[in-house]
Amino acid sequence: MRREIGLWSVLAINIGLIIGSGIFITPAAVLQQAGSPALSLLMWLLPAGLSLLVGLCFLELFSAMPVSGGEYKYYFELYGPLAGFLSAWTFNLQLFTVYRAILSLTITRYLLAPLYPDCSPPASAEVFLSLTILLVLTAFNALYIKTVTRLQTVFSVLKIFTLGVIVITGCVRLAQGHTETLEIGFEGSNTAPGAIALSIQVGIFIYIGWNSIFNVIEEVKNPQRNVPLGMFISLFFIAGLYVMTNVAYFTVLSPLEMLQSPAVVMTFASKCFGPFAIVAPICVALTVVGSLNATMLTSSRLIFAAARDGLLPGVMSTIHVHYRTPWVALFAQSIIAAVYICIGDLTQLIEAQGFVFTIVFTTLSLSVLYVRSGRTKFKSTIRIPIFIPILSSALNLGLYIMGAYQNPRGNFVSTGLILLGIPFYYVFIVWRRYYPTLDRYIDAATIGIQKVFMVAPTDSTKQ
Numbered sequence: 001m002r003r004e005i006g007l008w009s010v011l012a013i014n015i016g017l018i019i020g021s022g023i024f025i026t027p028a029a030v031l032q033q034a035g036s037p038a039l040s041l042l043m044w045l046l047p048a049g050l051s052l053l054v055g056l057c058f059l060e061l062f063s064a065m066p067v068s069g070g071e072y073k074y075y076f077e078l079y080g081p082l083a084g085f086l087s088a089w090t091f092n093l094q095l096f097t098v099y100r101a102i103l104s105l106t107i108t109r110y111l112l113a114p115l116y117p118d119c120s121p122p123a124s125a126e127v128f129l130s131l132t133i134l135l136v137l138t139a140f141n142a143l144y145i146k147t148v149t150r151l152q153t154v155f156s157v158l159k160i161f162t163l164g165v166i167v168i169t170g171c172v173r174l175a176q177g178h179t180e181t182l183e184i185g186f187e188g189s190n191t192a193p194g195a196i197a198l199s200i201q202v203g204i205f206i207y208i209g210w211n212s213i214f215n216v217i218e219e220v221k222n223p224q225r226n227v228p229l230g231m232f233i234s235l236f237f238i239a240g241l242y243v244m245t246n247v248a249y250f251t252v253l254s255p256l257e258m259l260q261s262p263a264v265v266m267t268f269a270s271k272c273f274g275p276f277a278i279v280a281p282i283c284v285a286l287t288v289v290g291s292l293n294a295t296m297l298t299s300s301r302l303i304f305a306a307a308r309d310g311l312l313p314g315v316m317s318t319i320h321v322h323y324r325t326p327w328v329a330l331f332a333q334s335i336i337a338a339v340y341i342c343i344g345d346l347t348q349l350i351e352a353q354g355f356v357f358t359i360v361f362t363t364l365s366l367s368v369l370y371v372r373s374g375r376t377k378f379k380s381t382i383r384i385p386i387f388i389p390i391l392s393s394a395l396n397l398g399l400y401i402m403g404a405y406q407n408p409r410g411n412f413v414s415t416g417l418i419l420l421g422i423p424f425y426y427v428f429i430v431w432r433r434y435y436p437t438l439d440r441y442i443d444a445a446t447i448g449i450q451k452v453f454m455v456a457p458t459d460s461t462k463q
Contacts, residue, residue: 005220010213010230016156017209017298018238020291021106023163023245024265024284026202028258029347033199035190037181037250040199041243047203048239051210053392054361055231056384057368058214062223063382064371070214071360072306078367078376081311082425087360088306089421092333094356094414096299098349099208100337103292104130105346110281110288113263117270120262130341137289138334141296145325148293155290162283163245166265169272170248181250194406197399201354204399206242208357210235212298224382296330303329311429315446318455327453348410351403355414358400365393 005013027040034040058070065077072091076084108130112121120126141148190196210231217223249264252271261267269280303326307317320327340349368389371378404411432439450456 005226007221007226007230010220010226011234013213014210014230014234015238016152017212017294018207018234019159019163019241020209021103021288022206023242024263024288025102025106025109025346026206026350027246027249027264028261029202029350030199031255031258033190033195033202035195036186036188037184037255038186039189041246043196043199043203044206044242044246045239047200047207048235050200050204050361050392050395051207052231052235053388054365054396055210055235056228057365057389057392058211059223059228060368060380060382060384060389061364061371062214062217062227064376064378064380066217070211071364074364074367076309076311077378078370081309081429082422084306084309085311085425085429086418086421088303088312089424090356090360090418091299092303092312093336093421094417095353096295097333097336098340098344098353099295100134100292100334101130101340101344102346102349102353103288103295104134104337104341105349107133107285107288107292109346110263110266110285113266113281114278116262117266127342131338133289133292134334134337134341137292137296138330141293142320142325142327142330143323145297145323148297152290152293152297155287155293158283159287159290162265162280162287163241166248166268167241167244169268170244170251173248173251173272178251181254182247184255192406193402197402198351198354198406200399201358201403202350203354204357204361205350205353207235207238208353296333299329299333303333313428313442313446314457315449315455318450318453318457321454321456327455328449331453351407351410352414355400355403355411356418358396358403359415359418362393362396362400365389365396369393 030043031037031040034043061074065074067073067077072084072087075087105126108126109121111129112125115121213220213227213230217227220226249258249268252268253261253264257267258264263281263284265284266277266281269277273280303312303316306312307314316329316332317326318328319325344352366389368380368384370376371380372383372386400411427438428442432442
């Protein structure tokens with residue numbers, strides 16, 4: 001691949017992918033765990049630093065294995081096909097799909113906010129509209145990929161405009177002396193380790209997106225300089241933007257109002273702009289539509305890589321014969337996301353993402369030490385200070401343990417879904433070679449899916 005992505009492009013990719021639904025939907029969740037305005041603001045900063053530590057670990061792993069594919073490729077190359085399969089399984093069964101569900105629910109919550117200004121909308125209405133949005137956007141990505149790609153620029157501009165209006169309003173309110181909520185400071189802070197861990201895990205979800213640059217790192221100019229510099233600048237720019245946005249919320253809303261609001265921006269706009277507040281939920285909904293579109297556009301990369309290596313069914317990397325888009329991958333992920341929409345609460349889904357990412361970040365940080373040990377064939381050309389992978393793995397492992405103590409049910413479900421991939425791997429990947437009947441059934445199902453969706457394998461797809 002040609003190296004055509006410079007520093008400014010790295011910044012644009014990171015900022016575009018990181019700023020998603022988090023700033024519009026999670027302030028109440030962070031405040032609930034933190035207990036006080038000041039501690040909640042701190043909880044918006046700490047995950048940025050943690051993300052940078054993990055990002056530097058990613059950079060050293062890339063220097064040892066300079067291929068695109070991100071986390072999946074690192075697991076596959078270092079630990080073999082089972083680890084690679086579990087990575088692909090986890091990202092497709094939990095991370096990509098749960099994220100689609102979160103974004104769909106966020107869009108719905110803001111679209112319904114003007115109709116239910118004083119309470120949460122009925123669960124049935126929320127689920128139905130979320131499923132409709134998910135289906136429509138999946139169809140658009142399958143049929144009109146060029147139009148969707150062009151619209152991303154519009155969504156990105158709208159995202160910056162919306163946050164800019166919130167921050168400017170907050171600055172005006174600060175200048176007018178509206179600091180009542182901020183003056184509460186750390187009073188009422190919840191310093192229980194488990195609560196702090198859950199708050200940071202929510203923060204990890206908010207900053208997710210920085211790691212996507214490693215999926216296209218082979219195309220980055222001078223990656224040793226541009227990737228870490230791009231991560232540092234983008235993460236701390238966004239951290240500052242997030243803190244300023246939350247300060248703006250606190251100049252208008254009390255902690256109780258934030259906790260009771262199903263759509264914080266709608267409540268904020270209602271108190272600031274009166275009848276013009278109706279524009280706010282529409283802007284937020286369209287902004288999150290852009291994030292959902294970006295997720296659908298990029299999440300197929302890992303599926304394609306895993307299918308090429310024979311760790312996912314070959315049909316997952318097929319494309320439509322006319323539209324040249326990955327129909328099977330798109331609809332498969334959206335079907336799983338639809339299940340999460342039906343059974344999951346928005347806050348629970350966000351916390352589940354945090355649980356899984358602490359596992360991923362712990363193991364990948366430890367992988368730097370494994371490569372350094374000399375027990376693999378890979379050699380790092382970029383060597384970060386040894387304390388960084390040690391600190392990163394210790395912090396992420398600590399977050400996982402404390403979060404599990406605070407929310408054992410969520411941890412059990414998230415970890416159990418990862419481990420469920422082990423029997424699937426042996427039945428559908430390993431044992432398939434030794435049972436011709438099973439192989440014939442899988443081949444017949446593959447052909448049937450290809451006929452229904454009118455898809456065909458790419459040249460590099462393993463059948």
